[in-house]
Amino acid sequence: MTFENQNAAKQQGKVPPSTSDDRPDTELLTESERSERIKAVSFATASLIQSGFEVTEAMLLPGERYINGEIELNEIVASAMK
Numbered sequence: 001m002t003f004e005n006q007n008a009a010k011q012q013g014k015v016p017p018s019t020s021d022d023r024p025d026t027e028l029l030t031e032s033e034r035s036e037r038i039k040a041v042s043f044a045t046a047s048l049i050q051s052g053f054e055v056t057e058a059m060l061l062p063g064e065r066y067i068n069g070e071i072e073l074n075e076i077v078a079s080a081m082k
Helices: 001-013 033-052 059-069 072-082
Strands: none
Touching: 033 059, 059 072
16 A cells, blocks of 8 residues: 555545644654654564564554654554554
C-alpha cells in the first residue's frame, strides 16, 4: 500500500483519527521532522523485510500515521508490545 492509498483510506474513515491533544498536528511538523520520520519508518520496514518478516498493509498504517504526525513513536512501540 502506498502512502497515497493510506491517506485515501484515512479520508474514507478506515483509519481512526487521533483523539489526544498531546499529539503534534500534521501542519506543525517541519519538513525536516517529516523527513526524519520517513527515514525512520523506511529503515524499520527494511529491517523487518531483511529479517524475513512479511510486511503487511496493516503493519504500514502506524508508520504512515507517525509520518503524518498523527501519533508518536512511543504509541507504535506500545501497540507492538501488546
